[in-house]
Amino acid sequence: MADADYDVLILGAGSGGYACALRAAQLGLTVGLVEKGKVGGTCLHVGCIPTKALLHAAEVADSARDSEQFGVRATLEGIDMAGVNSYKDGVVSRLFKGLTGLVKSRGITVIEGEGRLTGPKQVTVDGRTYSGRSVVLASGSHSRSLPGLEVDGERVLTSEHALRLDRVPRSVVVLGGGVIGCEFASVWRSFGAEVTIVEALPRLVAAEDEASSKALERAFRKRGIVFRTGTRFESVERTDDGVAVTVEGGDRIEAELMLVAVGRGPVTDGLGYDEQGITLDRGFVVTDERCRTNVEGVYAVGDIVPGLQLAHRGFQQGIFVAEDIAGLDPRPVDETAIPRVTYSHPELASVGLDERTAAEKYGADGIESVTYDLGGNGKSQILKTQGFVKLVRRTDGPVVGIHLVGDRVGELVGEAQLIYGWEGYPEDVAPLVHAHPTQNEALGEAHLALAGKPLHAHS
Ligand code: FAD
Numbered sequence: 001m002a003d004a005d006y007d008v009l010i011l012g013a014g015s016g017g018y019a020c021a022l023r024a025a026q027l028g029l030t031v032g033l034v035e036k037g038k039v040g041g042t043c044l045h046v047g048c049i050p051t052k053a054l055l056h057a058a059e060v061a062d063s064a065r066d067s068e069q070f071g072v073r074a075t076l077e078g079i080d081m082a083g084v085n086s087y088k089d090g091v092v093s094r095l096f097k098g099l100t101g102l103v104k105s106r107g108i109t110v111i112e113g114e115g116r117l118t119g120p121k122q123v124t125v126d127g128r129t130y131s132g133r134s135v136v137l138a139s140g141s142h143s144r145s146l147p148g149l150e151v152d153g154e155r156v157l158t159s160e161h162a163l164r165l166d167r168v169p170r171s172v173v174v175l176g177g178g179v180i181g182c183e184f185a186s187v188w189r190s191f192g193a194e195v196t197i198v199e200a201l202p203r204l205v206a207a208e209d210e211a212s213s214k215a216l217e218r219a220f221r222k223r224g225i226v227f228r229t230g231t232r233f234e235s236v237e238r239t240d241d242g243v244a245v246t247v248e249g250g251d252r253i254e255a256e257l258m259l260v261a262v263g264r265g266p267v268t269d270g271l272g273y274d275e276q277g278i279t280l281d282r283g284f285v286v287t288d289e290r291c292r293t294n295v296e297g298v299y300a301v302g303d304i305v306p307g308l309q310l311a312h313r314g315f316q317q318g319i320f321v322a323e324d325i326a327g328l329d330p331r332p333v334d335e336t337a338i339p340r341v342t343y344s345h346p347e348l349a350s351v352g353l354d355e356r357t358a359a360e361k362y363g364a365d366g367i368e369s370v371t372y373d374l375g376g377n378g379k380s381q382i383l384k385t386q387g388f389v390k391l392v393r394r395t396d397g398p399v400v401g402i403h404l405v406g407d408r409v410g411e412l413v414g415e416a417q418l419i420y421g422w423e424g425y426p427e428d429v430a431p432l433v434h435a436h437p438t439q440n441e442a443l444g445e446a447h448l449a450l451a452g453k454p455l456h457a458h459s
Contacts, residue, residue: 002122002129002130002131003128003130004032004109004128005130005131006030006031006032006132007030007132007133008020008021008024008029008030008132008133008134008135008136008325009032009034009123009130009131010032010033010138011034011115011123011136012034012041012140012302013034013035014040014041014042014043014138014302014303014314015041015043015302015311015312015314015315015318016136016140016301016302016315016317016318017035017041017136017301018033018039018103018318019314019319019322020136020138020301020317020319020322021103021106021318022106022108022322023322023323024322024325024326025106025108026106027322027323029325030107031106031107031108032108032109032123032130033108034111034113034115034123035110035111036115039096039100040096040099042140042141042303043311044095044096044099045096046160046163047311048311049091049095050088050091050163051159051163051343053088053091054084054088054163054187055183055187055345057079057084057087057088057187058186058187058345059190059345059407061076061191066384069384070384081165081166085164085166088163111130112125114126115130116271116272117135117137117275117278118272120135120276120296120298121133121135121297121298123135133297133325134297134325135297135298136298136299136300136318137285137299137300137301138300138314139267139271139304140266140302140304141264141265141267141302141303141304141309142265142267143260143264144260144262144263144264144265145260145262146260146262148235149233149260155242155243155256156236156243156258157258157259157260158259158260158261159180159184159259168188168192168193169255169256169257170194171254171256172184172194172255172256172258173196173243173245173253173255173257173259174197174261175198175233175245175258175259175260176197176198176199176261177198177199177205177206178199178205178263179205180261181197181259182197182205182216183342184259184261185220185225185227186225190345194226195226196225196226196253196255198228198231198233198247198253200230200231200233203217203229204217204220204229205342205348207340208342208348208354208403209354209355209356209390209401209403210355210356211355211405212348212390212404212405215346215348215387215405216344216346216348216405217229219346220344231247232247232248233245233246233248234247236258239254242255242256242257243256243257243258264303265283266284266303267304268283268285268304269283273285276295276298277294277295278295278298278300279293281306284304285300285304287300289335290320290324290332291317291332291333299321301314301318302314302317302318305317307335308335308338308340310338313333316333317333320332336352336353337351337417337421338351339414339416339417341410341413345407346385346386346387346405346406347404347405347406347408347410348403348409349403349404349413349416350401350402350413351402351416351417351420352392352400352402352420353392353401354401354403355367355390355392357401358394362394362395362400365395366395367394367395367400368393369390369393370390370391371389371391372389372390372446372449372454372457373387373388374386374387374388374389374406374439374442376442376445376456377437377439377441377456378437378441379437379438379441380406380442382437383407383439385406385407386406387404387405387406387407388405389402389403389404389443389445389446390402390403390404390446391403391426391446391447393425393450398423398424399419399420399424399425399447399450400420402416402419402443404416404443409439412439412440412442412443415440419443426447426448426450426451427451429444429447429451430444430448430450430451432444
């Protein structure tokens with residue numbers, strides 16, 4: 001006999017787990033939500049939200065430093081990390097308070113403690129057992145390291161340690177030029193640190209369209225961020241006042257700190273998943289497109305499921321699963337239509353296929369692309385940001401990829417996603433009215449150009 005039974009029992013209260021809990025409760029189901037840390041998980045406490053607060057503080061610092069170009073006289077006197085951290089922590093704690101209030105008001109039972117799957121439909125927490133008619137695994141992810149690379153939290157850090165730093169480091173080696181590495185590199189550079197990124201792949205944020213990566217690299221170079229792409233890390237040594245990082249070829253890079261940002265692995269070890277017969281692939285939980293594992297009634301959502309490790313994917317999967325359990329027959333999450341944003345200065349945002357993948361899929365003659373430079377966009381000129389909107393379409397067909405570069409372009413990805421999700425043709429999007437002057441207009445302009453009638457762009 002279980003100590004308590006629920007319609008839905010969820011293991012992990014991060015983006016995927018809590019979204020599932022909120023929606024299931026809204027649909028009248030009883031919900032048990034097991035969490036060993038804080039409701040909100042990685043995204044709220046040590047991921048999306050605190051990093052974006054740091055990035056905003058970095059933008060404020062850049063505005064002060066560059067104020068003269070707007071005719072405003074201001075000087076940047078320095079960064080008060082205690083103040084920055086208190087602003088960041090304030091944002092997190094207000095959102096946390098709101099979320100816990102919401103969870104409570106929906107009648108969800110939060111079961112505090114470390115859970116383990118001890119039956120296909122049963123979770124044990126501190127010796128008490130809980131059962132669910134349906135069980136949702138949502139135990140999330142953790143920072144990965146490399147074999148033999150020891151993270152000590154003092155000189156060699158993960159993103160979690162980096163978020164708790166009480167000072168601006170003099171210099172940092174960022175190991176990994178993916179999204180998380182580039183975001184921290186961008187923040188620290190704006191705060192005045194010397195930053196070197198070491199990346200084994202040939203370019204920064206290599207999952208993005210090559211043109212976007214190249215634009216980010218140009219912008220970073222201009223900002224004095226050093227990057228060594230196509231370069232493997234070999235070892236790190238502690239020195240008297242920091243670290244010495246040796247890379248392929250024998251070069252040594254000295255710095256005060258090193259951030260390890262080489263990806264995130266699933267939290268599935270030791271949780272009883274394999275003992276209960278759940279199929280795993282390199283630690284990730286294998287599901288079908290309806291988030292169902294191979295064990296009947298057991299679902300998985302979020303970062304433990306292979307695919308993009310993004311909070312909004314987890315939210316949507318969580319909502320989907322709750323509706324599926326409630327018998328609403330919802331539409332599965334379209335994994336190809338998940339928007340991606342790198343919130344550095346400048347930002348990258350995209351949805352759909354990059355040009356190379358589109359060409360592989362449809363043939364080089366089966367696609368067309370156009371790039372609209374933000375130089376022709378009034379609002380971008382006002383903001384003094386550079387970048388572009390790049391569209392990839394199937395020849396005489398819908399838009400299959402949208403790629404944006406420039407400060408604040410992350411805010412445009414919603415419209416890009418609608419166009420992609422609706423399989424919009426440039427000819428359908430071109431007549432839509434975009435408010436002037438907004439950066440949003442650049443999306444309209446790019447579609448006008450691809451429809452063969454460019455307005456503020458050369459034919
Ligand atoms: P998590 O949020 O990791 O939640 C899992 C929860 O399960 C945790 O609270 C954990 O404590 C709990 N748990 C695990 N095991 C147990 C157990 N045995 N018993 C009880 N509880 C358990 N994504 C974006 O979309 N946008 C961003 O800007 C963004 N920025 C990021 C920045 C950083 C630095 C990082 C690290 C990540 C970022 N992400 C971002 C990714 C995002 O945080 C994750 O995709 C998202 O949190 C995944 O949600 P999840 O529910 O799968 O897992």
